[in-house]
Each structure stands twice: as structure tokens, then as C-alpha cells.
Amino acid sequence: MRVRLLALLNAKLAHARQHQSTELLDDDTTLAELVDLLHDRRPATEHGPDLEVLSIVGWVLYLRHLNAPEQTRLPTFVAACQLLGPVHLADPGSLPPMVAAFYATGADPREFFSWQTGMNTDPEVWVALVREPMTRFLADHTDLATARLVTGLLRLACVAAGDRHPGRTRYLGGLASHLAVLRPLVDDLETARASAEANQAMLDAMTASDPARGLFLQNLGVARFTVGRDTDRLDLVEQAVDLFREALPLARSADERDHLRLNLGGALGHLGAFGTRHALLHEAAVLLRETAAGAGPVADAAVKNLRAMLGQAMAGLQATPDDDALLALCTGAVRPEPPDAPLDALFLIALMYLLMRRYQLPRGTLQDATRAIAYGRRAHAVTRTGRIIDHAERASLLHNLGSCMRTVAQISGDVALVDEAIDLGRQACAAPASPSLDQATLLASLASSLACRFDLAGDRAAQREALAVSRQAVAYIEAGGTPGDSLTLFDVHTVQTDDPDAGRHTVAAWRASVLHAHTAVLRNSAHILDDLSLLREAVDIRRELAAEPGITDRTHGRRLHAYSDVLRDLAASTRGAERATFAREAVDLARRGMALTPDDDVDRYAYQGNLGRALRLLGQIEGEATGAEAVLAARQARDTTDPKSPWWAFHSLHLGLALYHESDSTDAVEQALAAFEAATHAPAARPDVRVNSGRMYAEAALRLDRPAAAVDALAEAVAHLPFVASPDQSRQDRERILRDQQGLTAQIVRACVAAGDPARAVELLEQARGLLYAEALGARGDLSELQRLDSDLYAQFNDVLRRIRGLDSAEPAPGTDRQAADLRGTTIAERNALIARIRTSTPLTDFLKPPGLSQLRAQACDGPIIIVASTGESGHALIITADADRPVRHVPLPGLAYEQASDRVLTFLAARTVATDPGYSIRARIRGQREVTGMLSWLWTVAAEPIMEALGAAAVPDADDAELPRVWWCPVGFLANLPWHAAGTHDRGTAAAVLDRVVSSYTVSIRALQYARARPVPPSGGSMLVVAQPTLPGAGTLGGVAAEVDRITRYVPETEQLSESRARKAEVLAGLARHPYAHFACHALSDLREPARSRLILADHETDPLTVRDLSALHLEAKELAVLSACSTYETNPSTADDAVHLTAAFQLLGFRHVVGSLWPVSDGTAVDLADTLYHHLTGGGRQPLDATATATALHRAVRALRARFPAAPTVWAAYLHTGA
Missing domain, CATH: 1.20.58 (Methane Monooxygenase Hydroxylase; Chain G, domain 1)
Structure with missing residues (x-):
């Protein structure tokens, strides 16, 4: 630095001489430069002092004095003369004229200069020069340049005073006091070390009885503590503690005593935290808490030191699992129960962190997590107002408390707890913006809580919001947001690092954590919303994270596994050539990830499982010989879990x-x-x-x-x-x-x-099919009966079911599996005990038991129930009859094997669509009708005819419909898409058809049939709700609706009609409640992607649709007949056929004993004819009140009449079917 400063000042001198101007020499910058140059002078030797430095500085000071203010002009000139004294002895001609004149009067150049120090010996000239900058600094502590100038001048004064000057302690005291003020402002080791040196020198120079000794002891202690803290030297911190203890009795005022207690508490806390001396921690906590209880800057600093102490103590636990002493300290600092004092908040927050940390250790229990939440709630309550934490830190508290709650909810399945976490997350995200607030992490945490609510409660709205909030978190990052520093709440000191990329790595890790959480939300949303683009987006993000440079092998391995996992999902969800590509890449990534995963990684078992599943998927797609490796990986995954x-x-x-x-x-x-x-x-x-x-x-x-x-x-x-x-x-x-x-x-x-x-097949099928339907029936059966008999038991049982469902939906966090398993076992045992208690203490001895064969057989009293299924190698019919000796008959149907039958059904569905769609040509529609006719003939040959023969149902083509026996079809799986009642060869004059041998009805299950028959039969007659909606935008026009309504009113004069704009959802539902009969002449929409959204097309269907989901949630009494003269009301997705998610079943569940629906779109012209025949039969030609008990026979007659007119067009008449009693 000496060379640089010499050059700089020489240049300024040259400029002054050339331009006859001292402008460049008169500012504080030049004064600071010459002070620094004096401090950097060469040590004096036997050859003398550093004349080059003395000459330059002397000349600068001389020229500065020419324009100096009056109060500093003389001291500046004197200083110049004193420093130029040795120069005068060596080269008298090189001095400024006035200085040369001064020495020409006989002044001794040695009088005020020391050849030992190489400096002048008159400290007062420097004291005179420091007064003005010192005044400025005291007025503005942010002026650090002036502060450093003051330091340099005071140090020159101390050097000039030497060891024997009578005012030495005054100069040392000034320097020491100034450095004590400057140290916290600049916060660097150099200043702290200088302060320690100056205060030690001051203490060495003063007597033990000096009244100011306590102040300098404290200053030295603070400096020693700072150096010890920043260099991890606990011996210096121990010295600081001793100095503070020595100074405490010497305090001359309450303010000085408070400062000492503050500093002693901070040093003790540091020793206790990093030295694991728990007695010191306790002493520090008492001191700091007492000091913080006051008011003003010292109290605020005590709060900060207390927070730093707790943070350092918790950071120290990273190297040891022993947290007992710290837990005891924090527990002892707060009351067992609220109310809490504001200062308790720090200890309450620390307890929340400590207990959640303990919970995540092998010895942790769910009780630890529950206690953590309890302490967090108390901290939340006590920090609503007060000075302990600011709004950003409060947002941090809310975030961390919410994260604790979400972690526990993921194990316990407690929806109320995750709802509380969501509320806290919303509050945290709503906090005012702050540089210290990590908005992305807050948003990502809220998104995770919302996604958790979906996992636990199936709340799709929460999942959609999770996706939106998660996107906001990513947008914050992409917009240049930064991590902030308040999410840990405590200020944990860390050693400075020389790594120039440390900050970048921190930001990169933060960004990766937010993006990783986002991909989890994307992945979940992709499955829920059936949106492959979200899965592809997750793949892209995880690909980017896996390729990020500069990460550790362990982190790289984890990211490769995460990338492989979502890529495997994508491979399983796609079709075509890219499926195999994705699967191969997933395997490669999983293998690479395993190579980077240490044997002691807690998630290694999960990664092995991922590899095994990826290998198996690849083997299924490509037939590659990956089986042995997949088995090995899967076995290792299980055996290490x-x-x-x-x-x-x-x-x-x-x-x-x-x-x-x-x-x-x-x-x-x-x-x-x-x-x-x-x-x-x-x-x-x-x-x-x-x-x-x-x-x-x-x-x-x-x-x-x-x-x-x-x-x-x-x-x-x-x-x-x-x-x-x-x-x-x-x-x-x-x-x-x-x-x-x-x-x-x-x-x-x-x-x-x-x-x-x-027979066992019938029992099991009854339990496995129509679960959604049976759930509603059960709610109106065993559970409703329990509620009537014992409301307390009902409430207990509902509560335990809620908790079990939450546990089943929960996804335990890594390391918490054991706690989840223990809780599950306890809760399941509680459920079983409750079931046993209900069966023994109430009349419900068969509570929640599936119906036995005797109960099921009883429903075949009016005719056999025919279950038809297609399996891999054959089809099967199971015929349930009232015969006690042989209640179930098995009829093998080899021609109905799965591959052949599924192909036929697909062909039938395509042909049916063409035949009924006016958008196709006449030629194509005729061809479609022929294919449907062929399908009905095939169905008769391979299945219906063998079944009819097994039933002994003889061909009676000319018999009255009333003479034909009744049957109830109950097809399984995709076979529910077929018109079993229409199977046959329908050439004129033949009777090789189901229609000519039996009257057919349908039921989704035997239990559903039992439910329909158990409904009270209202008396004949009554009013009918007629909903007529012929014209709607975007849905076409039904030209026959008016004629259909006219036919109905001929036979049933007592009707309430809702048509056009009056046919709205609310009015229709109200009308259904008023009338035992209902007839809908309108459009319907079958949503095959989401069957529960299938709807009747009413006036407000675009804004408030009447869906299967709406109807299934309602329950009406004394309802007899609903005729759905609309398109495809029995149609559903083949994959949900066993659960009867369609409009016809929804009306039966609503409470109607009889429902007439359709398998595909029907012509409104034939709908008129069918209505005429149906109601004519049910009302005796209009001569008697409507009686719905013969609905199946009446519909059978109407269908046969249409077949007689249109035998070659089966889609005209075969769509109509009857469900119910």
C-alpha cells in the first residue's frame, strides 16, 4: 500500500505545483491517504526514518495549512514542520520556504521527533486535527469513511505519545472508545482486533481504582467476544465472559449495568450453544430475559441476543442428537399452560423447532410432533402483537407451524389439522412484502398443504388451487426473487466461507427445492385431472434439476431418482414409440441414481423400489430380459425397509x-x-x-x-x-x-x-360391484339405523371411520413410517372394537356384514337374476333363483371369452354410433343397422340362447306379454353396454330372441333390486311431472316433444309441465319432490370421461347442470316411475359399468321404484310411439289411474311393437330398458 499511496500523493503534489492550486489536497480523502501512508511507513533503522514518506506527508500538510480553517491551520503547519525535521537534516533545500524559515530561526528538528518510532512526538497536533471529523462522525454514525479517518488520526496520536507521555491514557482512551463505537458499525475482524488491542492497552495503563475501568473492561470483552465468535475461538469468548463478570460490579449506572448484562448473556449463550455447556445456557437465558423485559435499545438487543443464543444452540445440535438439556431449558422458561408473556414467544418457537426435530429422529414419537404444534400455536397467539418478532418473522412462524401441522396430518390423516395449516399458509403469504421474506417458499408450502388436503379429503378444488399457488411460487423465482433470510426465525451464526459460489449454491438449492415441490403438485394434478401435459411439464423440470452443475453426488443421485420416478409415470401413461423411450430412460436414470446413493441413505430402499418398477415396466413394454434385475432391486427395496x-x-x-x-x-x-x-x-x-x-x-x-x-x-x-x-x-x-x-x-x-x-361368486360380486351405489344404500341402511338406535355410538363410529380414511389417504413423510403404522394399528383396533360393540349392544347383530346368499336368493322370488361375465378363456352366466336346493346355476358360455367379446362390443358400439347419427350417409347408417343386427344375433347364439335354455324359457312368439316370465339382467363390466333384452335373430316369423321368451329388466346389483322393492308402494294414480325441453342452443331440436307430451296428457291428465325456460334445475328438483311420477322429454348428455357429470339438458344446463352426482346425493320418498325419454341415459364408461354411474341408476337411487332409460340416442319420433304404448298399457287405455307395477311388461310390449314395425333397424327399439322392481 505504501508504494500506491506514495504515487497517489506525488501525483497530487505535482498537480498542485503545476496548477498553483491545492484543490486536490484539501479534502478528507487526501488527509486519510496521508494518515494511512504514515501508518504504512517503513520502520526506522540505524540509517534513519522513512524520509520519502515524511517528505511527501510534510509537503502535503504544509500546502493544506495554506487554506485550512483557522482552528486547524496552525496544528497542520506544526505537524508539517515536525515531520519534515529529519528531512531538513538530510536535505535542507527540499523544504517549503516557511518550514525552512522556521528551522532557520534555530528550532531543533529533533525536539518533536523520535528516531525509534520514526514519527513525531507531539500527539496534540493529531488531536487538533481529529476534532472536526470526530464531531461529524458523532453526528452521523453512517459516515464510515470519516470514522476510519478518525481512527487513523487517533492512532497517530497514540503513536506520537509513546509510552511515557503524561497524557497517554487520554489518547489511548479516546482511541479505545472510538473503536468500541466503530466496531459494531463496520463488523469486521480488523476493527475488532484493533479495538481489543487499544482497550487492553488502556486497561494496562490505568489503575485498578480508575472509575472508568469497568467501561474499558466491557469494551475489551465485546472486542474479544467478536473476534472469538467470528474465528470460532471459544477461548477468546471465555476471556470475554471473565471481563464482563469483572466489569459488572464496577458499573457506574443502570444503563451501563444493563449493557454489561446484555453482553455477558450473549457471550454465555454463545459458549453454552457451541460448547454444549448447558449451565451457561441457563445463566445466559436468565440474564437476557431479565434485560429484555425492560424497554429501549438495550432490551431490544437482549431479545436479539436471546434469539441468536437459541438459534446457535439448535444449530449446535446438528452434530449430536442430545437435545434433552436444551428442551429442558426452553420448557423451564415458559409456563406449563397459557397465558404466555411476549418474551415466551422465542422459547415457544424454539420448542416447536426442537420437538419437530426430535420427532424426525429414530427415537421420535407422534407425541413429540403434537407437542411441537401445541407450542407453535401458543407462539402464534402471543405474537399477534408486540415487539418480539416483526411481520416477516411472524410469517416465518406461521409457515413453520403450518409445515409441522401438514407433516402430522400426512401421518394421522387429520383433515382439520391440514385445514389449519392451509389457513396459516394463507396468512403467511399475505404478509407485507419484505426483502427478508422468502415468498416462493411460503407459496410452495401453501401449495403442499392444499395438495395434502386433496390427498386426505379428495378435495379437487384444493388440488386445483395447489397447482395455481405452486405456479405463483415458480413465477416468483423466474421473476428474479431471492430466498430471503427469515424462514428459520433465529439468527444462526455461520463461519465465513471463501467459496465465491456459496451464495449462488444457496440460491440454486432454494430454487431447486421450490421447483421440486412444484413437480410433486404437477404430478398429482396430472393424475387427478387426467392431463398428460402436466406430467410432461414435471418431467421437463426434473430433467433441468438433474442436469444442474455443482451439486453433490448425493443430491445428484436424489434428483436422478426423482426424474426417473416421474418419467416412469409418463411412460406408463403414454402410448406409441415414445413410451419405450421414456421407460428406457427411466431405468437408466434409476441405475445412475443408485450408483450415487450411499448405503446409509434413509431413502435407499425407496430408490431401489423405483428401479425395480422401472425395470418391470420396460420389460412389459419391450419384452426385454430385465426380470432378474427387477427382482433383485425389488427384493433389496423390501428387505431394507x-x-x-x-x-x-x-x-x-x-x-x-x-x-x-x-x-x-x-x-x-x-x-x-x-x-x-x-x-x-x-x-x-x-x-x-x-x-x-x-x-x-x-x-x-x-x-x-x-x-x-x-x-x-x-x-x-x-x-x-x-x-x-x-x-x-x-x-x-x-x-x-x-x-x-x-x-x-x-x-x-x-x-x-x-x-x-x-354361489360364492354371487356373494363376492355383490360386495365388489356398485360400491358407490351400495354406499348410498348403506347410509340409508345400517348407519342410519345405528343413528336411530344409538346416536352416541353412531358419532363414535363416524369419527373412527373419518380417522381411518385420513390415515389411508395420508402419505407419511420419510422417516415417519413407524409412527404412522402405530397410529394405524391403534385406530383399526378401535374400529373393530366398536363394530363388535355395536353388534352385541344393539339389535344390529349383522352390522356392516355383507348380505349372505339366502338374502340374495330371496330377491329372485319374482324371476331369476342373471349375472353375465366375460373372463379370459370363457364367458359365464350365474343364474340366481328362488330354489333353495340349487340357488345358483352356472352356465358356461365359451363363445363369450374376453378377447372375442370385447372386440364384438367395440364393433357394436361403433356400428351403433353410425346407425344413430344423422350426420352419416344413409348408406353408412343402413350398414350400421346391419352390423347391430348381426351383433344381436351373435349375442343370442353365444350367450342369450344358452341362458334361455337353462331357464327353460320356451319360444312363445304370439303369447301375451303378461304370460311371459320375468328376468333381471345383471351384466358385469363392459357387457353392461349390450342390450341383452334384444339379443336374438329378429327375422319375421321366428322366435329366436329374448324378447319372445321373457320380459326383461335390469339391475346394477341384487342389493339395488332389494332397495327398489323395499320402497313403499304408493296407491295407484297421482300426478306426474312432465319436463319438456325441445329446443336448446347447441343441442339440436326435438320435433316430437310436443306430440309426446300430448300423448302423455291423454292418459295422465293430472300433470305439472315444465318446458322451455321454466325447465330449470331448481324447478325440476322441486317438482320431483311433489310428484310420484316423472317423464323427461329432452336431451341428455353422457359424459364418458367423467360419468358422474352426465346430465339432463335443461334450460340452465350450461351454468347449473342437473348431473348424476346431484341426483345421487338426494333421497325422495314414495316415488314410483321415472321415464327418461332422452338419449343414452343408461350409457356409461365401460370401466365404471360395475358401479352404475349413469342417469338411470341415479333416478333409481333418488327413490323411484321403476326407471325407463336408454342405452343410446333415440329418435324423438319413436319416443312418441313408445310413450303412447307405455302409458296406454299402464292406464288401461286411459280408463284407470296410472299403475306403474307393470312398467316392465308395458315397456316390453312397446318395444315389441316398435320391432314389428322396424325389424331391420334395431337401434330404433332396442335402446329402451327397464330397471327396478
């Missing part, structure tokens, strides 16, 4: 799948069987894992020719099915879950037939 964890059962299921698909060898299948059984009976297995494991066990057992074992496994799977699609999930999500279980019913039939037990 805690058996009490829900993940153990999950990995056992996937081990079984890997073994099952690896080879056809008996040994591999036996091992798979064992894995499936273990998963099914694992204590912590989730219901969906139990169901899927049971189904796969059945498949393996059938492969080993053990049908009885397969049936038992399927029975167990069916028993858990209601807990997979639990009632507190949204209906839409239950439909999606049940779609994933399609094929279960066919599997039941195949296993039971193979076991020679068709």
Missing part, C-alpha cells in the same frame, strides 16, 4: 409382481405368491396395497391350479375395497379409484367357477 412401515407392504407387492412376470417357472410363481401374501397381511399395509396384493395372489394361485386359495384371496381383497374408495373422498375420485380396479369382477367369476363354487 422397516416391516412396520406401509412401504414394506408396497415393496413386497412389487417384489411379487417382478417375480410373477420374470418367468413361468413354478418356483418363481411360488415366490411371488409368498410376496403377495406377505403384502396382504402386513400390519401397516394400505387398503389399496391389500386389494392389489390379494388380486395378484389370486392370479398366481390360479396359475398354480389352486382356485380355492384364489377365491379366499379375492374375498379378502373385496373386503378392503370400500376402504380404498372411502366416502370422504370426492365422488369423482372414488370413480377414478374404482376404474383402476376394473377386471376384479371377472376375476371373481373365473376363480369361483374354477373352484366349483358359483
